[in-house]
Amino acid sequence: MGDLLQRKTAMIMALALSLAATLVALATDENLRERLGTTYWLLGLAIIGSILLVLAGYVWDRTLMIKLREINRTAKQQGGSRNFDADDEAETAYVLPDEPELEQGQDEIMGLARQIERMAQNLQKVEASYRGIVEDQVDLICRYRADGKITFVNSAFAKFYGQKRRQILGSVFPIFEQGYPTRDFQGNLPDKASFEVALTNHEGTPNAFMWTHRAIKSQSGALLEYQAVGHDIGARKQAEAALIEAKNAAESADRAKSEFLAVVSHEIRTPINAVIGFAKLMRETPLTADQIEYISNIHQSGMTLETLIADILDVSRLEAGQLEVKKTAFALRECMQEIQRSFGNVARDLGIDFSLKVDPGVPVIVNGDQGRLRQVLMNIIGNALKFTEHGSVSVSVSCSRGEDIPDSDQKQLRLFVSVTDTGIGIPENRVKELFKPFSQLDSSSTRRRGGTGLGLVISKRLCELMGGAISVESKLGQGSTFRFSLSLTYLRGDSQPPVAAPRVSPSPSPSAA
Known part of the structure; x- marks a missing residue:
C-alpha cells in the first residue's frame, strides 16, 4: 500500500x-x-x-x-x-x-x-x-471548595446526617460554621490541618471526630478543592473520661485513707502515752518481782505500739505529700555522738561490736533536717542490730563538697552514710521487696524478730525528699550494707577545726564479761 x-x-x-x-x-x-x-x-x-x-x-x-x-x-x-x-x-x-x-x-x-x-x-x-x-470507609469523607460548599460526600457522611447525597451537595460544610480549619491572616485555608470538632447527627447526638483536612491540587500545583476525613473518636473520649474519673476516685480514696490513718494515729497516741506514763509511775512504787516484770512488759509493748503509730503516721503523711523537710543548721558530729550513745548500750547488751566513724573532712555545722536524718539512721541501724546475732555493726559517714550556691554564702554538700552488719543477710530475690510497705523477711506467725516493715519504706522516701537515695548490698549468711546519701549545705569558708570522729570501744563479749 x-x-x-x-x-x-x-x-x-x-x-x-x-x-x-x-x-x-x-x-x-x-x-x-x-x-x-x-x-x-x-x-x-x-x-x-x-x-x-x-x-x-x-x-x-x-x-x-x-x-x-x-x-x-x-x-x-x-x-x-x-x-x-x-x-x-x-x-x-x-x-x-x-x-x-x-x-x-x-x-x-x-x-x-x-x-x-x-x-x-x-x-x-x-x-x-x-x-x-x-464508600467502604466508616469515616466521614467529603470534599469542598474554598467557600466551604460541599462537592462530594461518601455514604457514611450521608448516613450520619440521614440525608441523600444530592441534598447535601452544595451546602456549607458544618465545621466551617465553627471556624475550622483555622485560616491564616490572609483568610486562606491551610494545605494540611488536624483538629477535633464535634458534629451532631440526624438523631441529635453529638459525636467527637478527629478531622484531617488537606488541599487537593493538580499536577501543576493549582488548587482544585479540599478534602476532610473525620474519624470517630467518641469511644476514645469516653475511655479517657472513664480513666480520669477512675484516677480521681483513686486519688480521693487515697487521700481519705491517709486522712483516716492520720486521725486514727493521733487518737491512738493519746491513750498509748497514758499507758506508758502510768507504767513508768507504777515501776517507781514498791512492787514484787513478778509485778516489775509485768510492768516492764507493758511499758515495752506500749513503746513498740507508739513506734508503730508514728511509722503509720509518717507513711500517711508521705503518701499525702504533707511531710516537709526542714533546712536548719545543726551540729552533725553531735548528732552522730547521740546515735552512738543510743545504740552503744543496746549493742553491748546484745554482745555485738558497734562502731561509728565520721570522716575528718565532714563539716562541723551543716544545714538540713536533723530529725529526719536521725530517723533514717535509727531505722537502718536498728534493723542491722536486730538481724545481727553475733559479729559487728559499723557506721561510716563521709561527704563530697560541691559548688557554691548562687546568691548565698552556702556551698553544696553530699553526705554519704553506710551501715554494714554481719547479720543473716538478705536473699537475692527479696532485695527488691525491702522498700515496699509491710515487707518483712520472715512474715510467719513464729518469726523471731518483730517489726512493722515500714522503717525502710519511710527511710527511702525521706532520703528522696532530702535529695538523696538509698541502696543495699547483701549476701545471705554474710551480712548486709545499706548506703544512703543526702543533699545538704554548709557555710562557705567554715574555718572551725574538725572534731575527732566519735567511736565506741568494742563491747565486751558475754564470755569476756
Whole structure:
C-alpha cells in the first residue's frame, strides 16, 4: 500500500503545478489576452487564488498532522502511567494496552480518537476503584471548595446526617460554621490541618471526630478543592473520661485513707502515752518481782505500739505529700555522738561490736533536717542490730563538697552514710521487696524478730525528699550494707577545726564479761 500522505502531497503539488502552468500559458498568449479582454485578468486572478488556496490547504494539513501526532504521543505517555504525589492519599496506576505505532498510511485522526477512548475507559475504572475504596470507609469523607460548599460526600457522611447525597451537595460544610480549619491572616485555608470538632447527627447526638483536612491540587500545583476525613473518636473520649474519673476516685480514696490513718494515729497516741506514763509511775512504787516484770512488759509493748503509730503516721503523711523537710543548721558530729550513745548500750547488751566513724573532712555545722536524718539512721541501724546475732555493726559517714550556691554564702554538700552488719543477710530475690510497705523477711506467725516493715519504706522516701537515695548490698549468711546519701549545705569558708570522729570501744563479749 502506498503512503497516503505522500500521495496527497504529490496530488496537491501536481495540482499546484498544473495551475501554475496554466497561468504561465495564459500570460504568454497575447492573442488570447486580446480576445478575452477583461475576462483574461479575472481568469488569471482566479488561477492565482486557486494556487494559493491549494498551498494554504497543504500547509494547514501538514500542521494539523504534526499537532495530532504530538497529542497522540502525549496521550500515550500520560496514559501509560498516572502518577500521584507522594503526599496523596492513594496512588493509582493504569496501563493502556500496547498497540503498534500508527503507520503513515493510516488515518491518524481515527487513531487518536481510539487512544482517547481507551484513556476514558481506564479513567472510569480508576474512578470506580477510588469510589469503592471511599464508600467502604466508616469515616466521614467529603470534599469542598474554598467557600466551604460541599462537592462530594461518601455514604457514611450521608448516613450520619440521614440525608441523600444530592441534598447535601452544595451546602456549607458544618465545621466551617465553627471556624475550622483555622485560616491564616490572609483568610486562606491551610494545605494540611488536624483538629477535633464535634458534629451532631440526624438523631441529635453529638459525636467527637478527629478531622484531617488537606488541599487537593493538580499536577501543576493549582488548587482544585479540599478534602476532610473525620474519624470517630467518641469511644476514645469516653475511655479517657472513664480513666480520669477512675484516677480521681483513686486519688480521693487515697487521700481519705491517709486522712483516716492520720486521725486514727493521733487518737491512738493519746491513750498509748497514758499507758506508758502510768507504767513508768507504777515501776517507781514498791512492787514484787513478778509485778516489775509485768510492768516492764507493758511499758515495752506500749513503746513498740507508739513506734508503730508514728511509722503509720509518717507513711500517711508521705503518701499525702504533707511531710516537709526542714533546712536548719545543726551540729552533725553531735548528732552522730547521740546515735552512738543510743545504740552503744543496746549493742553491748546484745554482745555485738558497734562502731561509728565520721570522716575528718565532714563539716562541723551543716544545714538540713536533723530529725529526719536521725530517723533514717535509727531505722537502718536498728534493723542491722536486730538481724545481727553475733559479729559487728559499723557506721561510716563521709561527704563530697560541691559548688557554691548562687546568691548565698552556702556551698553544696553530699553526705554519704553506710551501715554494714554481719547479720543473716538478705536473699537475692527479696532485695527488691525491702522498700515496699509491710515487707518483712520472715512474715510467719513464729518469726523471731518483730517489726512493722515500714522503717525502710519511710527511710527511702525521706532520703528522696532530702535529695538523696538509698541502696543495699547483701549476701545471705554474710551480712548486709545499706548506703544512703543526702543533699545538704554548709557555710562557705567554715574555718572551725574538725572534731575527732566519735567511736565506741568494742563491747565486751558475754564470755569476756
